[in-house]
Amino acid sequence: MTNPAEDFTLDAELAQTAAWEADDSDSDDTGDTDWESGYADFDPDDPEEVTTGDLDLAARHELRRVAGLRTELEDITEVEYRQLRLERVVLVGVWTEGTAEDAENSMAELALLAETAGSEVxxxxxxxRQSPDPATYVGRGKVDGIREIVQATGADTVICDGELAPSQLRNLEDRLKVKVVDRTALILDIFAQHAKSKEGKAQVxxxxxxxxxxxxxxWGGNLSRQAGGRAAGGVGIGGRGPGETKIETDRRRINDRIAKLRRQLKANAGTRATMRQERxxxxxxxxxxxxxxNxxxxxxxxxxxxxxxxVEDALFATLDPTTRRAxxxxxxxxxxxxxxxxxxxxxxxxxxxxRSTLEEVADADLVVHVVDGSHADPEGQISAVREVLAEIGAASIPELIVINxxxxxxxxxITRLRQREPHSVVVSARTGEGIAEALAAIExxxxxxQVEFDALVPYARGDLVDQxxxxxxxxxxxxxxxxxRIAGRATEALAGELADYAV
Structure with missing residues (x-):
């Protein structure tokens, strides 16, 4: 008979994780919360088999972009003052280092990001250039050429392949007369579209x-008007008094919202830490x-x-982490x-x-680093991933390269990658090729x-044999x-329980 106090609690822990992801009443998360769902229960060839991923994919394809522009901040949770309208775009990049092929790969990736956000390139x-222009990102003479391209193509947005300073963003918009978006804002917009769980939405x-x-x-100085008394339509109440501009009021409201989100994510991080300690x-x-x-x-x-x-052939299709038992x-x-x-x-x-989500990687015993073997620059992808792993403190964790x-x-x-990364396996997640080898490598x-034991466990303690x-x-x-009579190796805690039955 199993002892409830000593029973393994992994299933309960994962159920708690799933409950957290479904906590938001506005969330569309209908994800599979059953840790016990094995691959044997899933038939990918059955046309009647509708998985969670299929439902999410259908819902995602129903999304439509908002075409209007907004210049007023009606709700602080809508972070963008002007809704991103990425429909017809022109991409602009500055090549500062590397080869011309590297620059073209970077622009190709920017195009994929723009298409993922719902735009037409x-x-x-x-x-x-040796470095981006501090005022206009590209050379000032090149701005005129970009303006001619925008006018000729009828584009309504220019996306720059880099993070623009506020002054660069302002100068480009003033000269191009269209919306200018940098790489960071583009990625944030994609994350905002794909975030589904309560925690994911808060993080984005x-x-x-x-x-x-x-x-x-x-635009038009609408954020510079004074806020105070009836002259400002009553918005002065709750402000710091007459003389506060609307932009100052909004900045204060954003600071309040940031503080609230950080408290919420800190509490969630504590929940994750508790679960990791239990594991x-x-x-x-x-x-x-x-x-x-991707x-x-x-x-x-x-x-x-x-x-x-x-599963979707798109960038950042997965934002909410999924944990399953194997x-x-x-x-x-x-x-x-x-x-x-x-x-x-x-x-x-x-x-x-x-960071609270990425800590799952930093606290793992093994990182399975998946690489797209069909990409034009897989080595560059490996380097980019390892930079992020180092930033979150996961550089020292054992790593298995899986060339997908x-x-x-x-x-x-593939041969070149195998020579560069000896500790690697080659798989195809779509066809199943190499999956057995990957599982063996992971195991x-x-x-x-590490603790050796030799014990004679009574039949009444079948729970110990199960553990x-x-x-x-x-x-x-x-x-x-x-x-x-059983001999082998166990964890310190389990070996301590078996000490009473040592032979």
């Missing part, structure tokens, strides 16, 4: 607020799936565990966590806002129990008249 230009909103805080600006107490190994955006992390998680999470071939239990994808020059605001999309990748590229990297199967390694097992 009309043209793209980039300039070779915090990042947006921090970004917009330095860029409060209105550590039960010695449950954790594996984090990390990698560049490398196939969610597809790999589905293939390994049958999680049924959203079982090694020897019976040991471990966790697999899907994480948000990384990208070159990932905005610092996002790293800070998603082998079914469409160039064999020469071999899991931390193993040994799930948390330890068995060298020999024999059923005798007095109980189960």
């Amino acid at each position: 009309l043209d793209n230009v980039y300039q070779r 909103e915090l990042a947006q607020l921090n970004y917009m805080m330095q860029r409060l600006r209105g 550590q107490r039960n010695a449950v190994p954790s594996v984090a799936i990390a990698g560049y955006t 490398a196939g992390k969610s597809s790999l998680l589905n293939r390994l565990t049958g999680a049924g999470v959203l 079982q090694a071939s020897d019976g040991r239990v471990y966790t697999l966590s899907d994480t948000v994808g990384f990208v070159r020059h990932l905005p610092h605001q996002l790293v800070e806002a998603f 999309k082998a079914d469409i990748a160039d064999p020469m590229v 071999s990297e899991l931390p193993k129990p 040994i199967h799930r948390l330890g390694e068995i060298d020999s097992l024999e059923h005798t008249a007095d109980g189960t």
Whole structure:
């Protein structure tokens, strides 16, 4: 009979995680919260099989962009003063280092980001410079050429492949006469579209607020009017008194909102820390799936565990982390966590806002680094991911490179990557090629129990034998008249319980 006080609590912990993700009444998260859902229950070839990911994908394709521009901040939760209207865009880049191929790859990635945000790319230009112009990002003479392209194509937005200073943003808008968006704002907009859970929405909103805080600006001076008394329509009440401008009032309201979001995320971080401590107490190994955006992390998680999470050929399709239980071939239990994808020059605001989520990677026992083998620059993606891993303190964690999309990748590229990264496996999450090898590699990297034991466990303590199967390694097992004679290695806590039955 199982002892409830000593029973393994991993399922309850994961149920708590799922309950947190579904806590927001406005959330559309209908994700699978059952940790026990195994891949054997999921038939990808069954046309009647509707997974969570299929439902999410259908809902996402129903999204429509808002075409209007907004110059008033009606609700502080709508961080953008003017709703991003990314419909017909021109891309602009500055090539400061690397080869021309690197510059073209960066522009191609910017085009994918723009398309993910719901826009149509009309043209793209980039300039070779030692450094961006401090006033207009590109050379001042090039601004006139970009304005001619905008007028000729009928574009309504210019997207720059870099983070613009507020003065650069203002100068470009004044000269181009259209909306100007930088790379950071574009990525934030994509995150805002894809965030689904309560925590994900709060993290994205915090990042947006921090970004917009330095860029409060209105067209026509509407944010510079004085706020005080009846002359301002009553908005002076609650302000610091006559003389406060609307931009100052909004800045104060944003600061209040930022403080509230940070408190909320801090409480959530405490919940995650408690869950991690519970896993550590039960010695449950954790594996984090990390990698560049659109490398196939969610597809790999589905293939390994049958999680049924959203899979889409788009950048940043996954923002809300998913954790599933897996079982090694020897019976040991471990966790697999899907994480948000990384990208070159990932905005610092996002790293800070998603730090509580990224801590799942920093506290993992193994990082499964998924690489898109079909990408034009997989080595660059590996370097970008490792930069982010170093920033969150996960550089020292054991890493297994999983080269994905082998079914469409160039064999020469895969060979080159295998030579560069000896500790790697090649898979195709779509076809299942190499999945068995990947599982074996993951299991071999899991931390193993160190304390040796040899015990005769009474048949009445079947719960201990069950824990040994799930948390330890068995060298020999024999059923005798007095109980189960079992020897092997276990965690310190489990070995302590077995000490009473030592032989």
